[in-house]
Amino acid sequence: MTLQHNEAVLGLDIGTTSLKAVLFGQRGIVLASSTIEYPLSHSKPDYAEQDPEQILQAVVGSIREVRSQEKSKGYAIKAIGFSTAMHSLIAMDSDDNPLTKAIVWTDNRSLRQADKLKQELGGHEIYMRTGTPIHPMSPLSKILWMKEEAPELFAKTKMYAGIKEFILHRLFGTYVSDYSIASATGLLRLETMEWDQEVLDLLGISKEQLPELVPTTHVLTGMVPAYALEMGIPPGTPFVVGASDGVLANLGVAATGPGEVAVTIGTSGAIRTVTDKPVTDEKGRTFCYAFVDHKWVVGGPTNNGGIMLRWLRDQFASPEIEVAKKLGIDPYDLMIQYAEKVPAGSEGLLFLPFLTGERAPYWNANARGTFFGISLRHQREHFIRAVLEGVVLSIFSVGVALRELTGPAKEIIASGGFARSAVWRQILSDVMGKELLVPEVADASAMGAAVLALYAIGDIDSLAEIRSWVRITHRHKPDLKNSEVYLQLYYMYERLYEKLKDEFDIMAEFQRSGGFGTTLE
CATH class of the missing domain: 3.30.420.40 (ATPase, nucleotide binding domain)
Structure with a gap:
């Protein structure tokens, strides 16, 4: 089973400086697309932040734009899949309002904390358990920075969320983190696929301050009606939580087999x-x-x-x-x-x-x-x-x-x-x-998100379906x-x-x- 001639799937790729929404039809043909840019602010040396509300509006606006482009053709959107840049962090208060902007992967404010993790706090062992290298990019280093450099902010934080978790909470009222994004935080133990208690104890935070862990194929339905109306889609449209942009870029170019490198x-x-x-x-x-x-x-x-x-x-x-x-x-x-x-x-x-x-x-x-x-x-x-x-x-x-x-x-x-x-x-x-x-490929991560969404709702039996979507246009021999x-x-x-x-x-x-x-x- 796959897309019929009047059906489509939407892939959203939330990147560092822009969001791309691509609507795919049969065999990966691009039916419509939208790109919305947003600024990256550097308010202090080593800081790199974004306004999460602005990115939420980019999500809403891009879906509305894509829907508008193809509306005359009447395609039914079977599902929407998410791809997101890794390592972002937003501190949320008890009323689910952001206490910080989205601190993105290029932010280096926690350089001292990353060094401390490496030299004093068993950073290598943490990396071996979690798969995330010790670096200022990771939420692990950023949360430690909050604890040491911004204790009042640390004390007020009810929930630590990334940009995807923030957006999905706004749209569906629930905090969920897919295993792919979670495994890029430095907080997830690969062996058990659960939040690493040793790391949480080191930071002084609890599991209740982190989103619920879900598979990358997890489906959300029942969007807040006002957002669905603004996007121009039925409220029951399935949203597939999806994965990180890097993981989905591999899927989007069909580099998922042994020895296939993207x-x-x-x-x-x-x-x-x-x-x-x-x-x-x-x-x-x-x-x-x-x-x-x-x-x-x-x-x-x-x-x-x-x-x-x-x-x-x-x-x-x-x-x-x-x-x-x-x-x-x-x-x-x-x-x-x-x-x-x-x-x-x-x-x-x-x-x-x-x-x-x-x-x-x-x-x-x-x-x-x-x-x-x-x-x-x-x-x-x-x-x-x-x-x-x-x-x-x-x-x-x-x-x-x-x-x-x-x-x-x-x-x-x-x-x-x-x-x-x-x-x-x-x-x-x-x-x-x-x-x-x-x-x-119009956008490898968006295509990967779209294919993963079809797999999640049972519309295709295997992710190998992507091979019928990928067309090789250039070959270079060394x-x-x-x-x-x-x-x-x-x-x-x-x-x-x-x-x-x-x-x-x-x-x-x-x-x-x-x-x-x-x-x-």
Whole structure:
């Protein structure tokens, strides 16, 4: 059983800076879509927050917009599935009003608490039990920050919720957290799939302050009528709680089998594969998050993806912007045309893309960006290509850890904004040394959410149905000469990180405080 010609399913992807709603018909054909952006505020150094009410309105508005686009065709929406960015945290009071904004994954205010967890509070053992690396991104570190730095706020908090839990509570009046999002908090024990009591005791909170745990296929019905009316959908429309954006991106590109690896590069980046049991890393390099029964997603995120090219454009590419305007093309396209002229390895220019710190595999919020090997011969195009290569090398560094834990990749499937660039795709294939498949996907996480929703309501018997939805549009075979160049660059990339690690700490402190707290000798 699957969608009929007059039926559709809606996938919602609540991202860090925007929400995408995509309505899919038979075989994954896109019937309508809507994108609504919302701001990310930085009220203090290291803070990154969003207004949860604004995101709720984006959910309502996007569904209303999609419904409006296809209304004349009369499609019946069988279900709505949720995909959400991980690691957000909102403190709620006893009247279910937010005491804080949504503190998102890029927020680094709990850096001191993350270090304390690692060095004094058994952080590695917590990671091995929960699958979430110790880092300021995680709700674990954020709650500890509240306890230590904002005790009045900590005392007033009735419920700790993420953005998905907040939205679903507003729509349905219940706090539920799917196992996928919950397993990215640092509070869920993978072995039992329950909140980890040892972690809760360490934080001084109770299970009653956390949402009810439910499978990613959990279905909610009976929405608050006013919201259903505003969205233009029947109140009984099934809402499937869904999973995290990373987990669903794998499903959305059909990378769910043994040896199938998904690479996503949007604002940030990630590499992931699916396993049939939880896998954590003694070296602490990767995450392990729940998916569906007996399926887990193992991999790692990098902080610095397409945002690196945007930084380069905004700060250094004003000539390209002016030329692109005159030619009527995207400045990014012109920049990448320049990069295409430069051979693999950027003629000895290497970029460590740590402008916003780094998550996997180093989990070092103090890491800083570095160009290495600059000489008089290097021009604008060399820097552009070095940035493209550096982003891919950061993905490869996680891929090395993933290969050690789960075995070699048989197939690599790529998605995200970077996939629009043939040059960038080829660099990824060359660095990975594997053929790269690029599907035609409107939004991998939204598609994954839609397919999971159909599976949850029993409309399809297997998630393998996604394979009939995914159409491969590009294939790239690695240039083995380039692969050898990149392998040598990767070894240098690793050595440079290790040699600069202490200097990163000193420079990060200087940037935060405006002075050197450590004597430079």
